[in-house]
Amino acid sequence: MSDDTSRHIKASMEPDIQSIVDRIKTGKATRIVVLTGAGISTGAGIPDFRSPNTGLYDKLAPLRLPYPEAIFHVNYFSHTPEPFYAIARARHPGNLKPTVTHAFLALLAKKNLLHFVFTQNIDGLEQDAGVPPDKVLWTHGNWKSQHCYKCKSSYPDDLMNKAIRTGEVPYCLDTGCGGAVKPDVVFFGQSLSAEFDEKEKEVLEADLMLVMGTSLRVAPCSRLPRLVRRGIPRVLINNEKAGDLGNRDDDVCILGSCDDGVRQLADALGWGEDLNDLWEEAVATKKNDQTFEGGPSLDECIEKLASSIKDKMKVSDGHKRMLENHLNSKFGHIITKGHG
Ligand code: CNA
Secondary structure, rough: EEOOOOOOOOOOOOHHHHHHHHHHHHOOOOOOEEEEOOOHHHHHHHOOOOOOOOHHHHHHHHHHOOOOOHHEEEEHHHOHHHHHHHHHHHHHHHOOOOHHHHHHHHHHOOOOOOOEEEEOOOOOOOHHHHHHHEEEEOOOOEEEEEEOOOOOOOOOOHHHHHHHHHHHEEOOOOOOOOOOOOOEEEOOOHHHHOOHHHHHHHHHHOEEEEOOOOOOEEHHHHHHHHHHHOOEHHHEEEOOOOOOOOOOOOOOOEOHHHHOOOHHHHHHHHOHHHHHHHHHHHHHHHHHHHHHHHOOHHHHHHHHHHHHHHHHHHHHHHHHHHHHHHHHHHHHHHHHHHHO
């Protein structure tokens, strides 16, 4: 997984929901392929990465990471896994409910219109909403299993849950290894599963593509919309323009919240009530996971870690000063000479 900075956007297009509605109603769109990102889950309470102020990258500023992605970069994690675990509990989806957008995916599946979903999300809320798992590829993995990042040996669920609950880094049970345990989420610097290459071809079979809640800044998922055949409409439902969506004649951009966008579509299709029913059912069905109940908020986790880092800096600053004074009193003339 890597950052994709190539973005080509043409001037804004008027949204044309009706053309999409007509296509679905006349049976011209029966193989809908969807690409989703963090923006479809912000309504559930999980911040995305890049939204200004509310996104995780801005929130992480007090931690003074070398760069915000570091917390999810495999190289950084290999020597400094603490920040990841300090916020893991607040980002764990155990107690979060699917959004209307997740329910919309389930509705497409129910109406036999959903060909395939590529989600970049690791929260599993698509499945909680009732989207059949064989219709989804969790391109960036999930929280359901974990392995030592170093020797790849697996690690028990109960110990992992304890680590997430307490914010303590779990280490490999093989004491000779000592690697930190990592959930099977794809970090920056890691490759996606081979399944991604296999499933990519589903995009070529699309007769409509929906791209929702993603900045299209993370490769290789960012390339999927460009694989859609010419003449096939691509619909972007997002707070902002993303990738090259809007550049092709058939593209439709519905700018605004994902939940509002899918509601507009559903209402125009006469599915408004079905969507609401499905969403309410999904919310009622999702059981709370007591393991993660009542934990600190993300902001509290970040604040706690930031102040513990600051405390450590204070100790080392004080220690440094003490050492400097000591050295100066003993060898001041030598040090001064050396610098002179
Ligand atoms: P991103 O780069 O943070 O982009 C999110 C996009 O969604 C931005 O364009 C926002 O403007 C937009 N957005 C945010 N909220 C809404 C909303 N309610 N309605 C409409 N648009 C909205 O995130 P991407 O998904 O593009 O980047 C891929 C990363 C994010 C993957 O590696 C994920 O694992 C990672 N991520 C996942 C989750 C999750 O699982 N829920 C949360 C945060 C980050």
